[in-house]
Amino acid sequence: MLTVIIIVLLALIFFTYVAIPLIFPGQSDRLPDSRDPIKQDLEEERDALFRAIKELDARNDLAQTRRDQLRARYEAKAAKVLRALDERQLELKENVPSRPTQRKRFPYVTLSFLSLMVIMAALMPSYVLPRMNGGTVTTFFEGDIEQAKALKSLERAANKNPNEDNLMALADAYWQLNDVAQAEATYLRMTSELNPVPALAYSRLGYLKLQNDNDIPGALTYFEQAQEADPSDLDTLYTLSEIYFSQARPDDAVKTLETYLSLPAGADDEEVKTRLELFKQVAPVLNAATQDPTQETLAALADTYWQVGERERAADIYIQLLSNFDAHNGLAYSRIGQVLFFSGRNVQAIDMLERAMAIDDANLDTLLFLGNAYFSSDRLEEAISTWEHYVEVAGGEEAAGRVPGLIENAKARLAGAPTDSTVVEVSGESLFAANCAACHGLAGQGGIGPTLIANSRAANEANVRNLIQYGRGLMPGFIASLSEEQIDILVDFVVNNLAQGQTSERP
Numbered sequence: 001m002l003t004v005i006i007i008v009l010l011a012l013i014f015f016t017y018v019a020i021p022l023i024f025p026g027q028s029d030r031l032p033d034s035r036d037p038i039k040q041d042l043e044e045e046r047d048a049l050f051r052a053i054k055e056l057d058a059r060n061d062l063a064q065t066r067r068d069q070l071r072a073r074y075e076a077k078a079a080k081v082l083r084a085l086d087e088r089q090l091e092l093k094e095n096v097p098s099r100p101t102q103r104k105r106f107p108y109v110t111l112s113f114l115s116l117m118v119i120m121a122a123l124m125p126s127y128v129l130p131r132m133n134g135g136t137v138t139t140f141f142e143g144d145i146e147q148a149k150a151l152k153s154l155e156r157a158a159n160k161n162p163n164e165d166n167l168m169a170l171a172d173a174y175w176q177l178n179d180v181a182q183a184e185a186t187y188l189r190m191t192s193e194l195n196p197v198p199a200l201a202y203s204r205l206g207y208l209k210l211q212n213d214n215d216i217p218g219a220l221t222y223f224e225q226a227q228e229a230d231p232s233d234l235d236t237l238y239t240l241s242e243i244y245f246s247q248a249r250p251d252d253a254v255k256t257l258e259t260y261l262s263l264p265a266g267a268d269d270e271e272v273k274t275r276l277e278l279f280k281q282v283a284p285v286l287n288a289a290t291q292d293p294t295q296e297t298l299a300a301l302a303d304t305y306w307q308v309g310e311r312e313r314a315a316d317i318y319i320q321l322l323s324n325f326d327a328h329n330g331l332a333y334s335r336i337g338q339v340l341f342f343s344g345r346n347v348q349a350i351d352m353l354e355r356a357m358a359i360d361d362a363n364l365d366t367l368l369f370l371g372n373a374y375f376s377s378d379r380l381e382e383a384i385s386t387w388e389h390y391v392e393v394a395g396g397e398e399a400a401g402r403v404p405g406l407i408e409n410a411k412a413r414l415a416g417a418p419t420d421s422t423v424v425e426v427s428g429e430s431l432f433a434a435n436c437a438a439c440h441g442l443a444g445q446g447g448i449g450p451t452l453i454a455n456s457r458a459a460n461e462a463n464v465r466n467l468i469q470y471g472r473g474l475m476p477g478f479i480a481s482l483s484e485e486q487i488d489i490l491v492d493f494v495v496n497n498l499a500q501g502q503t504s505e506r507p
């Protein structure tokens, strides 16, 4: 439709300026005398200046700054000449007597054409907007154009002057636009062309490897290079320690965090101190299990991971235990099921938790989470009976925490009433685990992204909503992948749980 409008407009322009003067030659003004000597001089000067400006680009013998200076001077001159030309043309026009037989006509055609343009311009937005559901997509639309423009100018700057700042800005912009291949190529270009190589180029490459290929050994190499290039960069040290920890190298992880805390800027970081304590606690068990992976050492490792809150790592080890040693371990099934539930995989969670139930039907965690998973899958009757069993095992309603409330809620929903947000809190946590935890940590403690726990910027609802929708910096936007309702739940979870300094309060 837009194309049709544009074609019609072009046809109109053609008609106004070409066809009408041909059909009605008397209407147009007589052309000024083109052989006016002053005008001719000016035109020659103009052409010479334009040529000079053009040729400047090829003057590789001149320094860039000098070329810029010259260009600015020529352009200023050319502007002056153009102005003089305009003035001369006007003068000539006024001196030409209008045709005695024909009064100069009011330019109806041009005027009606102009008013048509104005009307079109006024109508255009209202024509385009309604097709973009609501206001949100328009911002997207405008944002895209802005982004494309910004990217073009960054590309130009980087080609003209491929220094650290320009290349970094360009590479980051590619990344923000999700053009991972171009981003990686540009960071790699920095590592091959710049000397010394900036540490940030290596660490960005490391994050790219982690985020897009899940290539942990590849990322590790880059982060080690980043640390070599800048041994006091705290972010690099922190990430490096996490990678060592994930690669079953707790001693290296401990050493790296000790380096972190030995730096003046990192000395008071409570979060890192806590993390270091955790690494130290896990280190001996992890080393024992790595050196001699028996049922005992692995079970001890899984339990330690679980106790310190490393639930996904614990689940990995429980899976090893089940497949290599003891296919009848109820606790392992239960904890794997809980982790699956948190990551939003209800079907698999129910499978695991039902197996756990079959082995031990008196484990409160199993009963609670099996009920949660049934509820999230809309299997309300099963949720209610599982939670009722929980209340029984717990020893009555008093001792059952929030579970009686969950049962009420499920019963109300079964009766067709809209449910309140009792369980929504849990799905906030699972949405977070599935979409955000890779960067912000499963508990919001931070990682590639900043910590959200007790973070005042994460307590600002409008800010958080905008951020989740559109992203910022290295954080992607989620407006395309999450529903409005899911975003609402996440905003609520971040603002009212994480930012207040607590993870979701479980019943």
Ligand code: HEC
Pocket: 211, 432, 435, 436, 437, 438, 439, 440, 448, 449, 450, 451, 452, 455, 457, 458, 464, 467, 468, 472, 473, 474, 475, 476, 478, 490, 494
């Ligand atoms: C690819 C990694 C990544 C993912 C996935 C991610 N974030 Fe982020 N997040 C970041 C980074 C990096 C920042 C810092 C952005 C900046 O200011 O440049 C950030 C910033 C934030 C902030 C602002 C914190 C502050 O101190 O300014 C909030 C809130 C937030 N993210 C929430 C979320 C939520 C909720 C999700 C899931 C829907 C999510 N993030 C997914 C990387 C990520």
